[in-house]
Amino acid sequence: MPELPDVEGYRRFFQRHGTGKRVTGVWADRTELRNTNPTRLARELTGRAFERPRRHGKWLICPAARGGPMLVLHFGMSGELEWRTRRAGHRHDRMILEYADGDLHFRDMRKLGGVWLAEDERALAAATGPLGPDAAAIDAARFEELLASRRGGTKAALMDQSFLAGLGNLLVDATLWRAKIHPRRSIVTLSRGEARRLFDAMKAVIRESMPRGQVPTDQAFLTAQRSKGSRCPRCRAALSRETVAGRTTWFCARCQV
DNA sequence: GCTCATGTTCCCCT
DNA sequence: CAGGGGAACATGAG
Numbered sequence: 619m620p621e622l623p624d625v626e627g628y629r630r631f632f633q634r635h636g637t638g639k640r641v642t643g644v645w646a647d648r649t650e651l652r653n654t655n656p657t658r659l660a661r662e663l664t665g666r667a668f669e670r671p672r673r674h675g676k677w678l679i680c681p682a683a684r685g686g687p688m689l690v691l692h693f694g695m696s697g698e699l700e701w702r703t704r705r706a707g708h709r710h711d712r713m714i715l716e717y718a719d720g721d722l723h724f725r726d727m728r729k730l731g732g733v734w735l736a737e738d739e740r741a742l743a744a745a746t747g748p749l750g751p752d753a754a755a756i757d758a759a760r761f762e763e764l765l766a767s768r769r770g771g772t773k774a775a776l777m778d779q780s781f782l783a784g785l786g787n788l789l790v791d792a793t794l795w796r797a798k799i800h801p802r803r804s805i806v807t808l809s810r811g812e813a814r815r816l817f818d819a820m821k822a823v824i825r826e827s828m829p830r831g832q833v834p835t836d837q838a839f840l841t842a843q844r845s846k847g848s849r850c851p852r853c854r855a856a857l858s859r860e861t862v863a864g865r866t867t868w869f870c871a872r873c874q875v
Numbered sequence: 876g877c878t879c880a881t882g883t884t885c886c887c888c889t
Numbered sequence: 890c891a892g893g894g895g896a897a898c899a900t901g902a903g
Contacts, residue, residue, distance in 0.1 A: 621881055649899095676882080695882050696900080710900090728899050730882055747883090770892050778892095779883085788881050833881070841881090864894065866879080 620676060620693035620731075622753055622784030622824065627831020628691075628699050629673045632680055635701040636715060636722045637668040643716040650712035650724075652732040653745060662687050662735060663715070675753070675783025677746050679736075687737045690745050694730030699723065753784035754824050761817045765805055772808070772816070773801035774863035785820070787865045788833045788841050793820045795840040795850075800874045801862040844868050 620628070644660040651659060666682040668689070673679070680689040691697070700708075703720040713724040713733055724733065734745040751760060764782065768775050775781050776790045785793065794801050797819035799812060808816070827833050835842050840851070848857050850870035858871045 624881075692882085694899095695880065697882095726899095727901065728880085728882090730898070730900095732883095768891095774893070777882095786881050861894090865882095 620695070620697055621786035621789050621827075621833055622673075622676060623789075623827035623830065624832050625673055625676050625678055625693060625784075626754070626828055628693065629671050629678055630831065631699050631701070632668070632671045632678065632722070635699075635720070636680070636717075637670060639717055639719070640665060640667050641715055642718055644714070645711075645716070646713040646733065647711070649729060650726060650731070650733050652734050654733075654735040659713075659733070659735060663689065673752075674746070675749055675779055676786070677749070677783075679742065687735050688742055690734035690736050690742060691724065692731045692734075692746075694726055694728060694732070696725075696727040697731035698725050700725060748780040750778070750780055750782040753782050753789075753820060754828070756782070758814065758817050761820075762810075762813055765808065765813050765816075768805050770805060771801065771863060772799055772803045772805050773867065775805055776820075777863050777865070784824075787867075788844075789820075789823055789827070791868055792823045792833070792840045794874060795852075795869060796823060798873050798875060800871075801860075801867050801869050803875070840868060 641663050644663050646656040646659050648656055663682060666686040669681050669683050671678055671680040678691040700723045701720055702723060708725060710725040710727045711723050712726045715722040736742040736745050768781060773790055773794060776785050797816045799816055833841050843857055850857055850873055853873055855870055855872040857868050860867050
């Protein structure tokens with residue numbers, strides 16, 4: 619379930635379970651490794667300890683101490699981390715970091731995620747591809763500049779990781795609903811006030827999502843309304859479902875202009 | 876059987 | 890070049 623808040627949750631999880639102690643072994647499924655192989659991954663990481671992981675958008679970057687490489691994780695649509703103190707596999711395990719006190723499992727049912735090894739910032743950039751500023755870190759002035767540099771639809775822009783990193787389909791719909799902006803609204807027609815509303819809505823959605831480590835599913839949130847017959851939590855109008863920017867999009871045609 | 880799924884990439888079109 | 894649409898990827902759930 620990985621958008622920015624989910625990956626932030628995994629970052630904290632990795633910090634708690636995977637850092638500050640020596641890796642005793644590594645198992646990996648070849649198909650999930652994007653720029654390395656199981657043998658090389660094990661050779662590079664065994665005996666090393668990870669330092670504090672960082673996150674940029676939906677990417678989790680875990681540097682190994684003492685000049686070791688960075689382990690780079692992307693969770694795709696179904697990636698997750700799990701900590702296990704007893705040796706037991708799961709059919710969707712794609713990589714396992716072994717420690718003296720347990721194993722950190724990276725699972726990815728649909729295999730749309732991946733694992734990279736990067737020896738420096740340049741290799742990291744090659745793995746992630748171009749990324750815009752992190753949505754959780756960007757400030758209002760920079761966000762406004764960013765919008766001014768872009769044409770096209772608002773949802774398409776917010777979904778574009780090279781434009782702004784971290785928002786996915788659910789967070790973008792929640793943000794647009796909160797800001798009362800139509801997903802197809804052309805960016806160049808946004809007023810100064812609307813741009814600010816968009817920024818504030820995005821920040822509010824992220825702020826509420828971050829501590830939970832997932833996109834909220836409260837009834838007052840749009841995330842809970844992604845099914846037939848659902849209504850706008852604000853005005854009770856029937857919600858619209860359309861494909862925008864290639865993704866299923868739920869919005870309120872009455873509130874969102 | 877069918878449709879849809881919180882992501883990214885690649886190819887094609889305007 | 891910029892932006893958008895659609896298919897593909899792999900594996901389920903309903």
